[in-house]
Amino acid sequence: MRIGKEDMDKPINRTIKVVEVKGGHREVGAQIGEACQQEIHHSIESARDLVNALADDLRINWNRAIIQARKYLPFVQDAYPQYLEELYGIAEGSRSSFEDVFTLNAFEGIVMDRLHLSKCTSLAVNQQRTEKQKVLVAHNEDWFPNDEEDVYLVKIVTDDEPPFLAMNYGGLLPNIGFNEAGIAQCCDTVYPVEKRVGIPRVVVGRAVLGARTISEAIQRAISPHRAAGYNHLIVHESGELYNVEVSANNFALLYDDCGYLAHTNHYLSPKMQAIEEDPDQLIGSHVRYSRALRMLKETENHTVNSLQKIQRDHMNYPCSICCHATEFENPFDREKTIAALVMDLSEKVMVMAWGNPCRNLYYSFAL
């Protein structure tokens, strides 16, 4: 594998597109669709090309994925019709087919569960571990390199939820962000053996961003009839920190009492480890987790800068916290950090770098 160290010397000064939308759920979806048409089309094309290129290995192609996705639709209609409206809006506004948009949002259940990728590092520190009694939450979003082009920020104001600011890409429903009620969420892919046709993970993640209290956020992360689950790192501005590890039928709550939490892509609770699929495929996730934890423990005076230092870390390169694993032969093995963000819940501000944070400057965005 070629190590692209030379690329790291060139800082990139790329701003991030911010889309501000307001209205009913269908309207905000349509406004996102209109504003991000190019990103949405590109994300659908990337997913379609990826699946079709590996159709033999995956035993599925995009057309069959669309048929599979239809099975998930009634569960969303039943539990969260408002987010289905957002998806219809995204399709209408971007002039995309609804089936393509919906399949993209059910992609992990249909396609990704056949694979073993790593993806994402999340961190949180509260008053016990920060310099100015702050509550800070950080997330590196690691995904297919093609989706880096499709990253944007959304500020969503709907009629019936607290306004929120979230990082998003392509035609997905937003998952990673914080809301005016002081709830922040980061999602990390996990690999349970238990999964089923149900509410896709991305829809569950979107629902958490609409919560007004931490118990409501956790309740939404474990929505009945969910297809599988993420780890949801859920933080309240008061400094309450939870990892909510979820599968289709089980969950575990990991509560912090030391002032910090981290999560990557393997289960931490023994209960969930018992239902982890092929844990021997997740060593990279363990290595990132240990590294993040060690760096979190280095100081009791964390700042936005000290968390950014963790986000830029290259130990175990290219499968480091700042991920550069773009040179693997199989396109499904290729991943990189496509966005890095730190949320300051005390100030209700997000600082975010597009792409790898070792190369890109962070910009600040207020809710």
Ligand SMILES: [Zn+2]
């Ligand atoms: Zn890097």
